[in-house]
Amino acid sequence: MSTISETSRGLVAERLAEDLRDEILSGRLLPGARLGEVALAERFAVSRGPVRAALNLLNESGIVTIVPNSGARVRELSRADARALYEVRAALEAEAAMLAAARASGETAAQFGALLDQHATEVAAHPEGAYLQGAGDRDFHLVIAGMAGNELLQRYLARDLYPQLSLLRVKHRNVTGRGVKALHEHKRIAEAVAGGDAEVAGLLMRRHIRNSWTALEAQLSEKAGDGE
Amino acid sequence: MSTISETSRGLVAERLAEDLRDEILSGRLLPGARLGEVALAERFAVSRGPVRAALNLLNESGIVTIVPNSGARVRELSRADARALYEVRAALEAEAAMLAAARASGETAAQFGALLDQHATEVAAHPEGAYLQGAGDRDFHLVIAGMAGNELLQRYLARDLYPQLSLLRVKHRNVTGRGVKALHEHKRIAEAVAGGDAEVAGLLMRRHIRNSWTALEAQLSEKAGDGE
DNA sequence: GTCTCGCTAATTGTTGACAATTTTATCCTC
DNA sequence: GAGGATAAAATTGTCAACAATTAGCGAGAC
CATH class of the missing domain: 1.10.10.10 (Winged helix-like DNA-binding domain superfamily/Winged helix DNA-binding domain)
Known part of the structure; x- marks a missing residue:
């Protein structure tokens, strides 16, 4: 065609x-x-x-x-694949957050401020949770991946994991309204990163990914046993 | 030919x-x-x-x-590439150790025992540090990667990172004698994993990788400024 | 003497045809 | 009628030739 x-x-x-x-x-x-x-x-x-x-x-x-x-x-992603995906993602994004915090400069806070303000308006426009599957969520994580200053890490996240995550969401069009919660978690992560607190940034990021997984897993269970 | x-x-x-x-x-x-x-x-x-x-x-x-x-x-790996490699490796192997600990069964300790005993004899035969570049070190990390029960994680480690690590060691034939220290660290990691202590296992593994990186970085500096 | 322009040679990117394997449909046997 | 073996069709794997891009080289002008 x-x-x-x-x-x-x-x-x-x-x-x-x-x-x-x-x-x-x-x-x-x-x-x-x-x-x-x-x-x-x-x-x-x-x-x-x-x-x-x-x-x-x-x-x-x-x-x-x-x-x-x-x-x-x-590819058809099984639930085991999805779990594996989120486990690896948690490890890599937590590392990215730690590295980003370690390399944070004076401008970092301002960058996050502009980004998150824009995201806030998006969430306000679609309060039932378009944020998570929209460009906003992806942007935030991509920015942190870029700030880590690690070419390999960025490639793994942007080029391998994120497409698979998108593929995972193809079947579940409407992600439940975690938008406002996710945005709040992003703000706290941004604070830690901009403040240079690597340990807290990594911890918060890991928790953030786990929360995202919990929400997704609940949806997968809801759709009954296409388990494989 | x-x-x-x-x-x-x-x-x-x-x-x-x-x-x-x-x-x-x-x-x-x-x-x-x-x-x-x-x-x-x-x-x-x-x-x-x-x-x-x-x-x-x-x-x-x-x-x-x-x-x-x-x-x-x-590929010619720069020092920045090497650093990026070890950062990603630390994140992924720490995650693998945590997952392996969470999934440890009763047989796990015995498996590690046999493996580490054999490695001990290898180290005794070549006390100046053949362990690190031999099959022994690689085996240990591969076993843990396999025990994590995460197909994706195992692929990243075995198929992507380890070849690059090997490539990194092509130029520096004799890794300094970290064999006995590495073996000791392996034993402590094995204990934590077999004991199901995910947090400690992850922490020890991360430290182990960082020690390995420190030793390699010292070698890279020693060979003077082929910087890039 | 140095820089620039143009040309030649070599290497990669792409194409269409041939060979091998797998899948599917049909026919025969039980 | 069901199951299995066989053969035909379709699809992937491989090959060798053509086209396009790039890198190196040399001649010429400033």
Whole structure:
């Protein structure tokens, strides 16, 4: 149907991966959907080579599974996968918060202030909890990941874990209204980071992630036993 | 020169990646060495397709860098990269130790006992510190990573971080004699894990990784200012 | 003598065809 | 009618050739 996005520079495989990631995370391609190479190739009007490369990229980032000699599918995350995801996320984001606190400068508090003020207006506009799945929540965590000054850590979070988290939320459109609570937790974390208190920042971040997991797990249980 | 390894089943790309990884981590291919696709293709008597796939795999695991339209090289880890590596490792291994402690069963202590006894004999045979770069140290951490019961965490450690750590040690053949100290730290960690004390296990593991980093950093400084 | 421009050579990116494996459908047997 | 073996279709894995981009080199001008 649609041809390739717009920018014609750069590698074809990366543009393909980008487009496919968008389609998956926007819910147009549901978990379990087959990703046949020939179908994708003629849909994007390219050869199978770049398609293969793009699928490998998405496989590495965890939103596509590839079974040799069988094909690629949009990944279906089990509850065990989700738990593992949040365990790793807790460890990495707590570390990021600690590192960010250790490297905090005088401008840090102001940066957080502007960001959180904007988020507050978003939450006020949609008080039932659009914050958590909107750009706001993701922004906050991305900012801290960037402030950690650790290339590898940032890549793991932004490039691997967050897409999988988004994929996890594709099936559960409306996250329960944790927006206002999450925003409050963010403020406390921001205080600790800006204040240079690494230990508290790490602790609060870890608790924040665990709260998020608890809320999500409750939703997963609510939807009854598609357990696997 | 050498043809492909031995087992002829499985994907060609994965065998190539395996062979290349061995050559890199054994020091036959030094950091910065070019990995031309045509050269590799005719060396392993395969086409460029699987070679490309293998290079992408190694790129994702962090021991090869790929510059678009320029080519692949064995990755050169800067000191900043090394620091980032150990920061992420500390976070993930501390989490692994905590999870392993939480899931410890009655047999756990016995498993550690056998493993550490064998390591003790290795250290006794090479008291100047072969332990750290030998299979012993790696084994211990891999066992804990496996005991955590977290597929994702185990993959990050075994498939991404450890190869990079090995690559880091290619240039510094003889790690200073931290063998006996490391073994002692391992024993204390094993105790905490087997005893189900997650908090202490995580703390000891984090300290253990930091000690390892301190020793390595001292070596890096010793080799003078090849800074970057 | 140094800098810039243009060209040549080499390497990567992409393409389409061939081979091997898996999946599916059909037919036969029990 | 159900189960299993066989064969056909579809899909992935691999190959070799073409196109595009990049890096290196040399000539020429200032």
